[in-house]
Amino acid sequence: MARLFNPIQVGAYTLSHRVVLAPMTRLRTIQPDDIPSPMMADFYGQRASAGGLEIVEAASVSVQARSYLGAASIYHDGQMEGWRAIAKAVHAKGGRVFLQLIHGGRQSHVEMTGGVDPVAPSVVPFDGVALTKDGFVPASPHRALGIEEIPAIVEDFRAAAQRAKEAGFDGVELHAANGYLVDQFIQDGTNQRTDAYGGPIENRVRFLRETLEALISVWGADRVGVRISPSGEWGGISDSDPEATFSYVARLLDSYEIAYLHVIEPRVKGDDTLHHDHPPVATKYLRKHFSGPIIAAGGFDRASAIATVESGDADLVAFGRHFSSNPDLPYRLQHDLPLTPYVRTAFWGGTEADYSDFLTHEETQALESTEENATADEAQNA
Known part of the structure; x- marks a missing residue:
């Protein structure tokens, strides 16, 4: 059997297979307070499997951290019941579930941040977007964070991690x-600071270190993962030497002995594949710098997922788009069954339609059998 379908130890947990549900912002919370909805619990429960890992979509750690209307948040008591329902739904199927934590920074709009300017390490022009009641709109002008403001944001991450623990999650992922x-x-394309948080890479990762340590203070390192996107293009991000930068990041994270490193391949930008024929490159050069489990994400199918795990470049593979329309994706991949096409128009908000109403392979087979029997009966009675 391919290693993709074999057990593996990831931090504190033994997983039965290596097909991971990637975090996907789906904009299905109840407004106006970003409350996780019952259909979200249905969605995650449907995609859970015994010994499988799900990483739940990015949850903003504060009002200032929000970027998209309808996206998840975890910063007030009114959201907790919805989060508990999601964790419970995954555990009911024997799965493990981590919650991804995020601060959007400059990728936001004053309508989403409570009327205050979005923040960033430095003021660098970019043409990003945010999602408001008027749809996707240009991001509001941002301002540079004062060094005295940074500890409060780190505390927001710690408090969000504590809420995730109280909600029953198995761990958290830092969205970096x-x-x-x-x-x-x-x-360095977005960080032009000259203080202790800018300049050389040792300073530019200081905010990463502090937020990571805040999460570890709540969970322990073996229940915390980190997601990075070397050479990614989403959000107008750039670095003068991404391989050197992220090799350093990987070594830093390795020193903490975290549960896993989650790597988005640069062939993917958001929910689009930019370079369909490009092989995985980021996990390949990061492997020698990170000794723990690596989760690869971005543009994988069954064959390439099996290949990257067999090569040792990654230990697990996260799927987003294919998992969105195939609640039993690990089973389908293991048995090489056809996949239900995903519905791109339902990615960014909507109802249960093309979200939590997709059938498993078994349910599809049963439905087709019922329809065939009904057709046969009609023919016989004609």
Whole structure:
């Protein structure tokens, strides 16, 4: 059997297989307070499997951290019941579930941040977008964080991690990818500070270290993962030497002995594949710098997922788009069964339609059998 379907130890947990549900912002919370909805619990429960790992979509750690109307948040008591329902639904199927934590930084709008300007390490022009009641709109002008403001944001991450623990999750993932705030500090295209948080890479990763240590203070290192996106393009992010930068990041994270390193391949930008024929490159050069489990994400199918795990470049593979329309994706991949096509128009908000109403392979077979029997009966009675 391919290693993709074999057990593996990831931090504190033994997983039965290596097919991971990637975090996907789906904009299905109840408004106006970003309350996780019952259909979200249905969605995650449907995709859970015994010994499988799910990473739940990015949850903002404060009002200031929000970027998209309808996206998840975890900063007030009114959200907790919904989060508990999601964790319970995954555990009911024997799965493990981590919650991804995020601060959007400059990728936001004053309508989402409570009327205050979005923040970033430095003021660097970019043409990003945020999602408000008027749809996707240009991000509001951002301002540079004062050094005295940073500890409060670190505390927001710690408090969110504590809430995730109280909600029954198995761990948390720090979102340090896709051009959001942690990533903005790491990469020199967005971090032009001259204080202790800017300049050489040792300073640019200081915010990463502090937020990571805040999460570890709640969970322990073996229940915390980190997601990065070397050479990613989402959010207008850039670095003058991404391989050197993220090799350093990988070595830093390795020193903490975290549960896993989650790497987005640069061939993917958001929910689009930019370079369909490009092989995985980020996990390949990071492997020698990180000794723990690596989760690869971005543009994988069954064959490439099996290949990257067999090569040793990654230990697990996270799927987003294919998992969105195939609640039993690990089973389908293991048995090489056809996949239900995903519905891109339902990615960014909507109802249960094309979200939590997809059938498993078994349910599809049963439905087809019932329809065939009904057709046969009609023919016989004609």
